[in-house]
Structure formats: C-alpha cells, structure tokens
Amino acid sequence: MAKIDLYHTDPSFTVVTGACPHDCPDTCSWQVAVETGSGRAVDIWGNPHHSITQGKLCGKVDRYLERTYHADRLMTPLRRVGAKGSGHFVPVAWDAAIAEIAARLRSVIDAYGAEAVLPYSYSGTLGFLQGEGMATRFFERMGASRLARTICSEAGFEGYLYTLGAAEGMAPEDFAHARLILIWGSNTLTSNLHLWPFVQAARKQGARVLVIDPARTRTAQAADEWLPIRPGTDGALALAMMHVIIAEQLHDDDYVARYTVGFDQLAGRVREWTPARAAAITGVPAQRIIDLARDYATTRPAAIRINYGIQRHYGGGMAVRTIACLPALIGAWRAHGGGLQLSASGLFRHLDKRGLYAEDELLRAPRPWPFTPRTLNMNRLGDALSLDPTRLAQAHYHPRPIDPLPAPDQAGPPVKALLVYNCNPAAGAPDQNAVRAGLRRDDLFTVVLEHFQTDTADYADYILPATMQLEHWDIHKSYGHAYLALNRPALAPVGASLPNSEIFRRLAAALGYVDACFTETDEEILRAFVETQTHERFAGITWPRLLAEGFCRLNLPDPYLPFAQGNFPTPSGKCEFYSARMAADGYDPLPSYTRPQWQEQAGREEGETEREEPLSIATGNTPLVAPRRSPLVCISPPAHSFLNTTFANALRFIEREVRPVLRIHPDDAAARGIEDGNQVRVCNELGEVHLAAAVTAGLMPGTVLAPGVWWAKFSPDGRNINQITSSHETDMGASARFYDTVVWVEKIIT
C-alpha cells in the first residue's frame, strides 16, 4: 500500500481512475499512476474503494501496462501488400487510409447496396462508447447489415428471461450470506475472480460450496466438493432435483402459490425425471442427486451461481431455463444470500420515461432508411462470407424455432466489405476453416481495427491502430454487479492509434454523413448519456460524481432482493414454470431436457459412454488410422491466463499456459494408447488440430478439454481448437455450441 500512497502524495505522479474494459463479470475499477513529466504509466492496481474490486486485479490485468506498451502494438495504419492472410503490410498515413477505405465502401454500396457491408465485433472492450457506441451510429446511418452478437451468452440469456423475465438476480456481495453455494458451470477462480471473496466469507460462516462441472477446475479444487457431470446434461440434473424436491414435499408451498405459475404442470413433468434416469444421462450417481436435492431444498439461504459454461451446448437455453426454476421452487429468493445469479446486465437495461433503453440513448443512431437491414448471425461468419446464396441464407439470424430463414434468392447481397473491431474471429469464431475461406476471398474488402496484428488482422486490406483503455474515454456497466464505471484517459494515445469512436467519426465524415451525432466528442457523448438518464436506478449518478469517484452503484436497495416478493418482470409477473411465451415461440413450455448435439451426433443412448466407432471420418486433412475408438465430447473453456484470444500473444501468459493441450481422462487415453505429453490429433468433419495430451483424472470420462483460446499462428500446427467447433445454433438465441463438439482423438505417430 505504501507505494500507492506515494503515488497519491508525490506531485511527480498523477493517479487516474478507470475501469477494466474486458469481457468479464467483474468490471474492475482500477487506478493508474502516470509519471507527470514523461506522461508514461508506471503502475496499475485495483481500486481499493470499490467493494467488488477490493483493491485487487486479476493476474492478466495486473499486467495491463505490459499490454499497453507491448512491442508488437500497432503504431500506424497499415495497407496490405501480400496475399490475403500472409500478414504483409506497409504503413500508410491516416488521411490516406480513411480516404481509401471510404472510397472502397462507397463503391461496394453503389454496386451492391449498403447491406453488402457487415460490421463484425464483440467483446474486445465492453465499453458503451468504444464498443458499439459510435460504430452503431455509423453502420445504422449507412444501412449496413446488422450483426446478431450471439457468440457468448444468448442461449442462457434467453432461457433465463423466459423463466424470470430479466437478467437480474443475486448481487455478488450477497453470496457472503449463503449457507450452501452451487457453482454450476462457472470457473469462478478463473473467469469471475472477484466473486470468490464473498464465497470464502460464506464458508467462514459455515457454508458449503459445490462445483458442478465436467472438469475439476481450480474452482472445483478449492471448493468443498466437485460434482462431475457430462457436458450439456445439466437440465436433466435440475429436473431430477425438482423430482426429489416435489416428491418429498420440500418445496416452498407459499412462495410457489404466490409467485409462480404452472406448478401442477411442473410437478407432472418432473414425475418422470427420476434420479436414476438423470444419473444415466448426467453421470452423477442417483443417490448423489437425491442428497443434493435435499441439501439444496433444506439449507437456507441457498445460492446458485450459474455461468455461461452451462449453455454452450445445443440445449443450453433450455438447461438455463430449467435451472432458473429451482430457487423459486424452494423459495430461495426470499432470503438475503439466497437465489441465483447469471447476469446482472438487466439492471442497467431499463426503459426510461420516453421508452428508450439506456443504451439506445447513448447510441442515438440516425436511421434514415425506410427499410430494416437484414441481421446476420456472428457465429455463422463462414456462411455469411460465402458466395453461395444458400449458405448466406443460413447465416440469417433466427433465434427461435418460429423465426423463418429466407429463401436463398431472398438472402440479400453477398458480403463485400467486412469491418472488424473489438474482435478476433479468425481465432475465436466457430468453424474456423469456413471463416478463413471467407476471409481469403480476394473480392472481400476487409478492415480490422486492432491493437495487435491478430490472426484476423492478417486477412485485412487495412489495419487501423486503436487506442487501449488507458488512452480513451468510456462508460462501463457490469454483467456481474451493480456498479457503473467511468473510464478516463490516463495517457496520450500510443503511436498513431485512435479510439474506435474517432475512427468511425472520421469514416463518417469521409462518407459525407453530416448528422450531428458524428461531431459530438467522446466526453460530450458520455456526459449526455449520464445526464439524460431518467430512470430511478440512475438517481444520484451524475457526471461530476463519476469524474470524482470513478464509479457509482446503481440506486438499488442494499441488500437488493429482486424477487423476494415475486415481482418477476415476466408476462404473468411470476416465475414461469409454465411459459406461454415459450409455447408461442415454438418451445416446450415446461422445463425439459434438450439433448446436447454430441449425444445426438454420436448416436449415443442415454448413459452410454463408450462405443466402438466404425465410422470412417473424412477430416479436412489426414484420415484417421485404425483402431478407431469411440468419439469424445470436447469442451474448450478459457485458459486461466488468457481472456478469449486476448493476452494470448504476450509471452508472459503464453509461458504460464506452456502450450496448447488436450486434457484427457486416463481411461480414454489408455484406450487410445495415449500417454501424457504425446502429440494427439483431435478431429472431426470440420477440421483437425494437434495438441499435447495432458492425462488427468480431473475430468468426466468421455470428455476432453482444450483450454482456449490460443492464437492459431502462435500454435505449433498453425491452427487452434476452433478448427473443430461447429457454427450451428443452440436451441435458443442462435448462440454458439463451443462445448458440444464431437471429436475423435488419436496419438500422432511420428
């Protein structure tokens, strides 16, 4: 602490408060010490005044200055000189780059219409402004295709909304009051670190912590118990828990009667979900399911942290929808320390008095066109970039069974220009071979706004250097807590980089878009955003306060128990065990079990785990050699030291992760003659990747795990795990199925 005190008192340093921009529920508040003379940042630390950050940053962001001043950082705009994907570029001045890009965009729009332009972005930054703020103004003004941003969380999000009505739930602080905590499909110590102190506080008061996960993660190791489960089968576990709870009359009659709809139908449904049946599907022993249900229903307060690991499977939406019924069934929402958390983002997403969403107010996008542009699904990037109209039609966003796909001749123009920002799809998007085939098209004009020359940037016609968080303004909501944060620039832009907002502003000017929204400064936009909020949750949050304090808690009661007395923002106002909206959208209106694709595809019956596989499978590359063993299901959750593909180009973090590996159970390894450290080929009909086997008993048999997401170009075989992930949609929200991948694994014989 002494060093930090020095920065605050020594006039040769300025301390600036900001916010971590990364895709993580914690949205930390940070402070940076800048040497006044040189203008260089010398230290960064977690804000000690923020009650979630509590003075600590994660191991990645603690090194944010290394990222900021990294030798590979892009310093000037670049123009391609080599073949697409070869990564050869020459520097070009900003004015020339903007003029040339605008000219190319204009010619695409003239020849094919604005829908031939596709923005492609996701979670490089979660800031309102450098995220979609100015970009949306720009693309909406143009009338470009819209992008459905589905790669991460939409399945679970939709499932949650059907049951509970809003992306709200327990506050992280309130986990400290729980007596039983189920961490379900979350690797908290890796991906949600700042929840852990509250979990530990609960344990000090006697709480038990269970982790339900196919892998014995570092979180599972730190918990009281690891409950291994087969990927994508959590819905069956939840149904059997409800079977036990209702059969043994452990549910909260009063809460159910007042605040839920459809209990009788639910009871009818779960009657068939005996623990024995669920055990065969999930791999969790029947007696363990019974005990878990009893513990859950009789321990108060009982808290569940579900996270997105649970929903990256075909049935992910239904799984979350089903689990979301549990707290209402036992009345867990009543108690401080009881309930469920998936996302807190709904806290920030509310209508103001004029019926505008907070985000829309910021965007204030001009929409001069009489038509609504098509929406393409980001997970289908390979199809979106295909010149085959049938595939292009498949790329249209269709989040529910009732949403139609267009006929191929109605799919609209081929994508002729792609503008990528805050995103690295050549490494992180599913079906990598299809994505790269699209990016390689010579007739596709691609611009990438980046910090580094990523796998994606290699395919660009122009790379534009973007500022990092220490160099620009932004405002951040959180999807894990209730604090809004302001990020102030602490440094001048590194090199010739510009904020995304300024790059889009300049492109707008070059295209002749004269709307007022393109001349507001970043600071003006954010200030207006704060000042125009009228919702009571923003009461007391002012621009001067944000400037002075760096963050503000939304105006919510503390503790905030959103559903203690019902008040579910569903159509019925109750927790919907039965959902008429689901029926209307083409789903089973009751909680049910939707089999993951790996079970369907591998032709497995419930519970069957091992099967000789006579299939001959044509991979993108080498054919498999005999003997062929049964397929395995592959999941690829985050490596501890990477954040999706971010940080995976820094030597420090690469060294921590050592090399790209495939974790495999000793039984599955032995059956394939694989020993620890062997190089293995992991493949399916989409492609293949070579990884080093890491044999471990800390995994559900039949499941393999490849920590992600490595840059392909920094991997020994120039490929990564998204060689083999499918771009097909989940049951709800048209999300990605990263953890629902059938693979064949064999030793590479050299």
Ligand SMILES: Nc1nc2c(c(=O)[nH]1)N[C@H]1C(S)=C(S)[C@@H](COP(=O)(O)OP(=O)(O)OC[C@H]3O[C@@H](n4cnc5c(=O)[nH]c(N)nc54)[C@H](O)[C@@H]3O)O[C@H]1N2
């Ligand atoms: N260090 C680090 N932190 C991150 C990220 C990162 O890449 N690195 N990514 C950020 C982003 S974008 C997101 S969306 C979140 C993701 O973080 P989480 O929401 O926690 O989700 P995942 O890490 O995808 O998966 C969490 C756990 O779910 C397990 N899992 C996989 N399939 C199943 C299943 O079917 N059932 C159950 N019960 N468990 C399953 C995985 O083994 C993993 O341990 O984290 C954010 N934080």
Ligand SMILES: Nc1nc2c(c(=O)[nH]1)N[C@H]1C(S)=C(S)[C@@H](COP(=O)(O)OP(=O)(O)OC[C@H]3O[C@@H](n4cnc5c(=O)[nH]c(N)nc54)[C@H](O)[C@@H]3O)O[C@H]1N2
């Ligand atoms: N196999 C597999 N694939 C996955 C996942 C998985 O678990 N397994 N996780 C998925 C999930 S949950 C997610 S959310 C997605 C995330 O996928 P992406 O959204 O592609 O996220 P990143 O891979 O972190 O890449 C973000 C890029 O944005 C850049 N960037 C950051 N800030 C800025 C900025 O201010 N301006 C500009 N111009 N660029 C910036 C960074 O340098 C980085 O290269 O990946 C998905 N892919």
Ligand SMILES: [Mo]
């Ligand atoms: Mo994500």
